[in-house]
Amino acid sequence: MGLVVQKYGGSSVADPQKIKGVAQRVIETAKDGHGVVVVVSAMGKTTDGLIRLAHEITATPNERELDMLLATGEQVSIALLAMAIETMGHKARSFTGEQAGIRTDAAHTRARIVGIDGDKVRRALDDGHIAIVAGFQGVTEGDDITTLGRGGSDLTAVALAAALRADVCEIHTDVDGVYTADPNIVPEARKLARISYDEMLEMASLGAKVLQARSVEYAKKYGVPVHVRSTFKTEPGTLVTREEPHMEAVIVTGIAHDRGQAKVSILRVPDRPGIAAQVFGAVADHGIVVDMIVQNISRDGYTDISFTLQRTDRDKSVAVLSEVARRVGAQGVTHDDRIAKVSIVGVGMRSHSGVAARMFKALSSEGINIQMISTSEIAVSCVIEDKYTELAVRALHDTFNLAA
Ligand code: ADP
Ligand code: ASP
Ligand code: MG
Secondary structure, three states: OOEEEEEEOHHHHOOHHHHHHHHHHHHHHHHOOOEEEEEEOOOOOHHHHHHHHHHHHOOOOOHHHHHHHHHHHHHHHHHHHHHHHHHOOOOEEEEOOOOOOEEEOOOOOOOOEEEEOOHHHHHHHHOOOEEEEEOOEEEOOOOOEEEOOOOOHHHHHHHHHHHOOOOEEEEEEOOOOOEOOOOOOOOOOOEOOEEEHHHHHHHHHOOOOOOOHHHHHHHHHHOOOEEEEEOOOOOOOEEEEOOOHHHHHOOOOEEEEEOOEEEEEEEEEEOOOOHHHHHHHHHHHOOOOEEEEEEOOOEOOEEEEEEEEEHHHHHHHHHHHHHHHHHHOOOEEEEEOOEEEEEEEOHHHHHOOOHHHHHHHHHHHOOOOOOEEEEEOOEEEEEEEHHHHHHHHHHHHHHOOOOO
16 A cells, blocks of 8 residues: 655645545545655635734734644645545544644744654554644744744645655646646646656746745655645646656747846945955845846946845845945845746756847847846746736747647
8 A cells, every 4th residue: 555645736726626626635545555644735825915914913923823824724725625535434643743743943923843743643553544734834843833934734734745755746726737837827838747856846846836945955855755635636737756768859938937036226336346245244144045146337337236036025124234235335235026927947057058148039039138247057947027928928838849
């Protein structure tokens, strides 16, 4: 008998009817003779609602209390799913992150898993139960509840699959698998039968939220086979796996986009050694993660520095930089939310030249101005004006012939 970890996302458990549907699917898997551990997210957009609620109390919620609040969302889903399964005649037991033995560090709202004690879940399985675990949450050594960053139920599922040595980690969601681009934007996008961990990690980091980036990193580290598939259909989806030789034959595997970033600029900074260190040192001291950086050509001994970051960190970053600007004699700080990042991803890029040039040409043919560029071994990203996102993603999908 094998062991399967199945994760169901928020839209898959959005209402009681859907929860009953998931219960049925889980029971079918158990009837096939597998041990089943189910990880569930909060119902629908519950987490967004809880975050809004917190912000109605204060603009800067205490992060320990925010985690306490956010973790309630998943607790609702596990209890309801356990009830649904029991009603259908199968034994089920729900577990919070703490009960499932998911131990994390104390970095509230973005905690890292430091260990998993899977004994309780194993015992439940041995007793013939379906184990249902709350995604997205863990507990610190001091018994404080933590959360694992947005989309963190994917990480719970992968980490449990690794700890319990499951045969596969199935991520059930509202699309049929990983596509060459977000199928909600590009109707002719093609479902990939397989994608390498590295490409998936890059796609996820660059905005393809079908999997949380950290979960892919974890899967790669522990060699967990991840199968992304539909909650509502039974056909196979996409297998995220080790790179296979033929994968390099394809130059571009997919297009990703990210509309959750902002650009922050510090204007007319004195152009002398040590300034960038002061600017980015201050930003890093506040735990803000910077993505792309551009420094303009110096004029009269002054320059502008711009960078992108997650929009949720924008206010904190502007406040920190305004202080730095005063200290170093810069003119001021501005920010722009109307940006998006579009990226092409593919392991084949390692061995082909001219790929970036084709990307820039495709964007320019649509009259889209590129504000920033960054590259890695297997990706090229451009920051553009947000209103062109769909146009850019479709143009790139077309240029690299990704449709079926
Ligand atoms: P869940 O609630 O199940 O975790 P998410 O909303 O986090 O689901 O992720 C699924 C969504 O990811 C899809 O609805 C789709 O819009 C988006 N997505 C973005 N890029 C891709 C891609 N390349 N392939 C499939 N889905 C993608
Ligand atoms: N409910 C959490 C979120 O919305 C975790 C998840 O869905 O994976 O981010
Ligand atoms: Mg998700």
